[in-house]
Each structure stands twice: as C-alpha cells, then as structure tokens.
Amino acid sequence: MTWVTGAEGSAYGVRNLPYGVFRSGGGDPRVGVRIGEFVLDLGAAEAAGLVLAAGALGRSTLNAFLALGRPQWTAVRQRVTELLTDPAHRPAVEPLLVPLAEAELLLPFEVADYVDFYSSEHHAGNVGQIFRPGQPPLLPNWKHLPIGYHGRAGTVVVSGTPVVRPTGQRATPDGPVCGPSVRLDIEAEVGFVVGVPSVLGEPVGVADFADHVFGVVLVNDWSARDIQAWEYQPLGPFLGKSFATSVSAWVTPLDALADAFVPAPEQDPPVAEYLRDVPHVGLDLRLAVEWNGERVSEPPFATMYWTPAQQLAHLTVNGASLRTGDLYASGTVSGPRRDQVGSFLELTWGGAEPVTVGGAERTFLADGDTVTVTATAPGPDGTTIALGEVTGTIRPAR
Incomplete structure (x- = not known):
C-alpha cells in the first residue's frame, strides 16, 4: 500500500x-x-x-x-x-x-528515430477492402513480415499539442489540387520507447526485446487520407503522415505491464526464423477512442498479428542500429468489429457510412474536433493499470 x-x-x-x-x-x-x-x-x-x-x-x-x-x-x-x-x-x-x-x-523523451508499423490484420484487411474492392484484402507479403515505414521524428508531439490541419496535394475529378486536407483521420496505436542502443550492423533478436525497450506510450498517428491516397504509390506514406504524431506524456515501463502479456494470435504461414518469438506473446491493452468526448470505439491490442518483439527484430534485421529515444509504433489497432476499429476511415467505411457524434452525422475530422485515446491493462492481484492518454484538437490550416 x-x-x-x-x-x-x-x-x-x-x-x-x-x-x-x-x-x-x-x-x-x-x-x-x-x-x-x-x-x-x-x-x-x-x-x-x-x-x-x-x-x-x-x-x-x-x-x-x-x-x-x-x-x-x-x-x-x-x-x-x-x-x-x-x-x-x-x-x-x-x-x-x-x-x-x-x-x-x-514531451518525455527526445525522439531519435520514428518507425510506424502496420501490424493489425483486421485493420489491414479493412483498408484493403475499402481501397481495393473485389481484390484480396491483404497483399501477398503481409503475413511474411511486419510492414512499416520511417516517419518524421521532428513532428512527434506530446499529448495536448494542437494539430494544424495539413495542406498538400490531393486528387479530384478535375486533376490534382493543393490545399487543406478534407479527409483528416486518426490512427490509435501503441508505441514502444527504446532505451539501450544497438551496434550498427548487428541485428537485435526477438529474445532481446526487454533488454532494449524501456516502456510503452499511446500514439495517435494523425493521417490525411486524401493526401496519402494521392502520394503513397509507389513509395508509401509521406506528407499524409509526417505533419504530426501525438504521444502520451507518460511512459509506462515494461515492468508495470508484467501481468498484461498474453498469447498472441497464431501466425499462418510460419514466419521466418528471425521472427519466431518464444513465447509468442502480445499485450492485453484495451484502448478507447473518444471523439469530442463521445466514445466511438474500443480497439483491443491483444488481437495484433505482429508482436512488439517481432517488430523490433524486423526493423533491425538488416543491421539498422537502435538509438536511445527511438520510437516505433504498432500501426492502427483494430479488432474484428466495427466498434473496435482504430481509425475513422474504418469506422465510417471510407466516409460512405457516417456515424453520429454529438447529434450530427460525421465522417472525418472537422476543425475544432478533439480526439482522445486512452488504454488500460491488467495489473498484479486484479488491479488495473492506466496508460497515459493521448489527446489532440484540430486547428485550421495555415
């Protein structure tokens, strides 16, 4: 006590x-x-x-x-x-x-590098159905390696920092135009903070996860879907992601989450040797997303296909070194139900199925909207651990 x-x-x-x-x-x-x-x-x-x-x-x-x-x-x-x-x-x-x-x-730590993954099978499947109707929802490589991209460390901000609506190119029926995003979205994620660095050229194995990772933060990887859709082929996310990524002000140490580790989903087909983590475990983190104070989703992190240890092993398998302050995030956390998704792209099915928030039909974010992501985890002796919330309010484009 x-x-x-x-x-x-x-x-x-x-x-x-x-x-x-x-x-x-x-x-x-x-x-x-x-x-x-x-x-x-x-x-x-x-x-x-x-x-x-x-x-x-x-x-x-x-x-x-x-x-x-x-x-x-x-x-x-x-x-x-x-x-x-x-x-x-x-x-x-x-x-x-x-x-x-x-x-x-x-901001609790100086971010050295920032990597974002794409590790929820439910999220990837939903996005595939929305963007590639009539085709297989998952691309052929998805179950063989944790897909990810390098983000912009300098635009990682602490919870509570206002988010300015980004400007960029987007496609229209009359051709591309440059202006403020009209499909601004969230991605509710979990981030992992690296403490101990590694040597350039030496991969970090899945078994070494706890030797390098200090703790966990909640992440909102704000996403301009219209900018992203026009720019991302063939090189992936760029300006649609790099304007702001919010993280919680509190870093929950792994030691506090010892009772939250649970078996991760079975992986089929079998993964490459360097990705085989034994035991194959994820974290029982229960997220909640509030849109202007109204809870709209409860994403379950325990459903994530790729584990934090596998993500760490993959981002270093080519010999890339870790640095103190590196942040890597899970990608959008989504469960199998519509009320368990971690993005408004999925919640409104690409904007085609609006939801009611505050008595009005909504699809994507409007100026003045506030989004808050919270999470809890099981602690010892039946207790509950709270992770630091991550919140942000949208400001008009400049």
Whole structure:
C-alpha cells in the first residue's frame, strides 16, 4: 500500500509508476513519476540522495535515464516503490510531490528515430477492402513480415499539442489540387520507447526485446487520407503522415505491464526464423477512442498479428542500429468489429457510412474536433493499470 493520499486503488497507483518530464512553478524541466494525482519530482529526489541514477533524473528528457539499461531501470523502480510505500520515508518524500494540476507535462523523451508499423490484420484487411474492392484484402507479403515505414521524428508531439490541419496535394475529378486536407483521420496505436542502443550492423533478436525497450506510450498517428491516397504509390506514406504524431506524456515501463502479456494470435504461414518469438506473446491493452468526448470505439491490442518483439527484430534485421529515444509504433489497432476499429476511415467505411457524434452525422475530422485515446491493462492481484492518454484538437490550416 502507498501512503500517498488518494493513490491507493488508483489506476496510477504504486503498481504503475509511469515516467514523464514536467515543470512547475517556473522551474526547469525534470523527470517525474506519476502516483495518483501527484508527480514525484525525481530530479529533486536524486539531488537529495533519495534515489541513485547517475544524475539522469534532473535532466530535461528521459533519454539519459533510458540509456542506463534494465538493471538500473529496475533498481530505480524498486527504490521509488519503497519511497512511496514505507511510511518512514514520508517526511522526506512528501514535500517532493507536485499536484498533477500544477505540473506542465512535456514531451518525455527526445525522439531519435520514428518507425510506424502496420501490424493489425483486421485493420489491414479493412483498408484493403475499402481501397481495393473485389481484390484480396491483404497483399501477398503481409503475413511474411511486419510492414512499416520511417516517419518524421521532428513532428512527434506530446499529448495536448494542437494539430494544424495539413495542406498538400490531393486528387479530384478535375486533376490534382493543393490545399487543406478534407479527409483528416486518426490512427490509435501503441508505441514502444527504446532505451539501450544497438551496434550498427548487428541485428537485435526477438529474445532481446526487454533488454532494449524501456516502456510503452499511446500514439495517435494523425493521417490525411486524401493526401496519402494521392502520394503513397509507389513509395508509401509521406506528407499524409509526417505533419504530426501525438504521444502520451507518460511512459509506462515494461515492468508495470508484467501481468498484461498474453498469447498472441497464431501466425499462418510460419514466419521466418528471425521472427519466431518464444513465447509468442502480445499485450492485453484495451484502448478507447473518444471523439469530442463521445466514445466511438474500443480497439483491443491483444488481437495484433505482429508482436512488439517481432517488430523490433524486423526493423533491425538488416543491421539498422537502435538509438536511445527511438520510437516505433504498432500501426492502427483494430479488432474484428466495427466498434473496435482504430481509425475513422474504418469506422465510417471510407466516409460512405457516417456515424453520429454529438447529434450530427460525421465522417472525418472537422476543425475544432478533439480526439482522445486512452488504454488500460491488467495489473498484479486484479488491479488495473492506466496508460497515459493521448489527446489532440484540430486547428485550421495555415
């Protein structure tokens, strides 16, 4: 049990302890851990000698801490848990708790590289039916390797950052035009944050996933479907994706999700040797998508065909190196039902079947719309762990 007021029984209780970066009262950014409705100032805790982390917790990003590796991650987590549960530490630690309402949450890590995958069979099948009616929904390579693309690290933004409607070329019956996107969409995803780098030329195996990946964030990979449809052949996503990708302000460590690993879907045909993960496990994360405060979908991450470990192995199999702060995302999370999809492209079947939101029929995003993605996971002893939400509001094109 924790002595922190209001934190016992919270989805942000002592079994969770996600990391972020914050500032308050005009101070400098520093690392913190969320406990209930408070942020424990780990920079101040380290300065006071309460936590040892090689000076990494007083920094303006998590990167220095991420680079320390799993033994140090585990040791700090155990120490923070001790500080927040042993009443003997309360006099020293309680003054370091900042009310969440007084904390400005910042991008928690400096993004080195950003890769986005396409790992939901349900999502890929839906998109195939929408864009290629009458043809097989999955392309021939889809079940042989995790499809992905390299994104733009510099446009990854923290939850709450407004998203400006992108401008670009799109096709019309009279030919291509350049202007604001009229089919702006979301993609509800799960992202994985790399801590320990790897050596250029040396692949990272599926068994090494937990040695390199620190934790998990929620992701909204905003997508301009009309720009994307005109540009993506033959080289794939570019301007339709690179204008903004939102991530949650809190990074949930893998240690907090130990009870959320579940068997992943069976893979048929058998995958290549470097993709064979034993045990073959995914995560039981239960996402929810709210459109202007109205819940419209509940995507289940446990249905994802390609696992996080397989994604990591694939993105390095050619010898590409990992760097501290790398972010790779799962791709849109969609289940088998229409109320389990992670994009409005699927929810409205390409805009052909509008849904009612706020009493009005809707297809794609309008200026002023707000989308929030949340998620929970099973924790130890029947508890529930919450992942940090990711939210964004659409602003008009400039």
